[in-house]
Amino acid sequence: MAVCIIYHSETGNTRTVAERLSAEVGGDLVAVRDLAGYSKVGMYLRGAPRALRGELARIEPAVIDVSGYDIVALGTPVWAGNPTPAVNAAIGALVGIEGKAAVVFCTSGGMPGKTLEAVTAMLSNRGADVRGAVSFTVQDLRQGAPIDALADLVRQLEKEKVV
Numbered sequence: 194m195a196v197c198i199i200y201h202s203e204t205g206n207t208r209t210v211a212e213r214l215s216a217e218v219g220g221d222l223v224a225v226r227d228l229a230g231y232s233k234v235g236m237y238l239r240g241a242p243r244a245l246r247g248e249l250a251r252i253e254p255a256v257i258d259v260s261g262y263d264i265v266a267l268g269t270p271v272w273a274g275n276p277t278p279a280v281n282a283a284i285g286a287l288v289g290i291e292g293k294a295a296v297v298f299c300t301s302g303g304m305p306g307k308t309l310e311a312v313t314a315m316l317s318n319r320g321a322d323v324r325g326a327v328s329f330t331v332q333d334l335r336q337g338a339p340i341d342a343l344a345d346l347v348r349q350l351e352k353e354k355v356v
């Protein structure tokens with residue numbers, strides 16, 4: 194069962210979840226880069242307002258073809274209670290997402306706001322079948338908390354696809 198794990202991460206937390214998910218369930222990792230190249234301060238001064246407005250970043254890769262996969266996992270950092278502009282753009286960059294099972298996840302300082310709902314809505318608008326959403330806090334991740342809730346979701350989807 195082919196799993197594609199797509200994520201944006203500026204400071205490493207969302208990447209950590211993505212890599213741990215890949216270690217547990219397998220799957221290819223796709224790191225989305227925001228070409229704005231934010232500094233730490235720039236993320237707050239320029240990035241957060243853009244996230245709040247739901248803007249799309251210029252990203253690399255510009256096209257993300259998931260047509261060869263069965264399941265797509267998409268992860269975003271929370272910026273100002275929203276997905277990042279890079280993730281907004283990544284959803285637009287997906288090719289072959291129609292009808293595909295998907296799960297979404299985010300990492301935050303503890304106030305994820307409407308991030309998971311927003312990602313779910315955008316993916317659904319692209320025709321994905323979003324089957325679950327999991328929120329992680331930086332504190333939990335630092336303490337090595339398991340990512341079972343997310344890995345189990347993917348495993349469950351794999352089971353359903355086999356039968």
Ligand SMILES: Cc1cc2nc3c(=O)[nH]c(=O)nc-3n(C[C@H](O)[C@H](O)[C@H](O)COP(=O)(O)O)c2cc1C
Binds near residue numbers: 206269274303
């Ligand atoms: C610009 C900016 C805005 C943020 N806004 C929020 C927020 O609204 N709520 C929250 O709980 N954490 C917020 N955070 C914390 C991040 O969501 C958290 O550190 C996340 O794990 C970062 O992911 P990354 O390490 O993959 O880049 C913000 C961080 C940045 C840089």
